[in-house]
Each structure stands twice: as structure tokens, then as C-alpha cells.
Amino acid sequence: MRAFIVVLMMTIATQAVAVSGLMRCTIKSNHIAGITEGKSETYSHDTDGIRVGDTIDIEYSASHLKDSLITDVSFQLYSSDRDINLFFAKPLGDWQGPKIRELGKMISATDEYNEIYTTPDLITAISYNFGRVELRRYYKNDWHGLAVGTISVSKSSTIQTQIFTFDCRHTVDNYDAFRKKIISFKND
DSSP: OHHHHHHHHHHHHHTEEEEEEEEEEEEEEEEEEEEETTEEEEESSOTTSOOTTOEEEEEEEEEEETTSSOEEEEEEEEETTSOOEEEEEOOOOBTTBSEEEEETTEEEEEOSSEEEEEETTEEEEEETTTEEEEEEEEETTEEEEEEEEEEEOTTSSOEEEEEEEEEEEEEEOOHHHHHHHHHHHTTO
């Protein structure tokens, strides 16, 4: 019986059709502004956060189970040692997945909490929990970006916002295939 379950799980796993890519980025600037009890403060970094010169990774992926309507699209920024998740957007939509739209060169995957928009030279990801990230291609495989997020600690009156910029290169470049995969969900 165990052998049957293992074979079944391996069969399901091999039927997942996924496209993903990875960028390695260097932090170019980092600013945190906050206010506590009417007093504003600015910082160049959070104690355990990223700093200018640090390396972060960006991963994007689109997948679905073969012969299934279930789809998955995600966009994530994390520290290179993967212990700090800086941004995550994963539109879930209904049981089938996110709402897919195509308008000219723009392809989007959205739900009510997360949005991912792509063109050949632009990626915009918006997350209700994390904020906004925008990347633009400025030369062949070279991208630069900006991330903005609000930090609100529930048991504190402090409110903070963080803005950081970064410069990226693909280490695994599947961006065109990622866009094609997202638009293929529209036909499922």
C-alpha cells in the first residue's frame, strides 16, 4: 500500500508544469522613516534587516497541475540566505487561481489582495501585506527596482515605512516563459 501511495504522489508531482526564474540583486539604497507618539525618526536600516550593499534574491514562478484548472503565480523577494522574506505576492483568486488579464503587452494575475503585472520590460507586484515592488529592465538582462512597504506593529503606536532600491541580474532567466505561462492560464 505504501508503494502505491509513493508512486501516486510521484506521478502527481511530475505532472506539475512550472516555469520559474531567479534574479540576484544588490541593495543600492535603504531608507526607513517612522513616527512614534508624534516624533519622527529616520534610519538607514532595521536592526535585523537589509543594508546598502547586501544581496537579495527575487524569484518569480507560474505553475499548474497538468490537465487541471488549478494555477499558481507568485513573486518573492528574500535575503540571499532565505531567512528574511522581504516581499511576497501570490494572487490566489478563487479555487481555479488568480484572475488573468491581457491588455496589449501587459499580462496580469490578480485577486483582491495581491496583484502581479508584467510587460516585456516591467514587473509590478502589489501585496496587501507587504507593499509594492517595481522593476524595470534598463539593458538586456539588467533590471533595477524599488520596493515600498509600511510597517505597523500591532502593540505599538509606531508606524514605519521602508523604501529600498536595488540593481539586479538574472541568474535563471525564464521571464519570457513566465509571461507566456501566465497567459496560458487564461485559456484553461
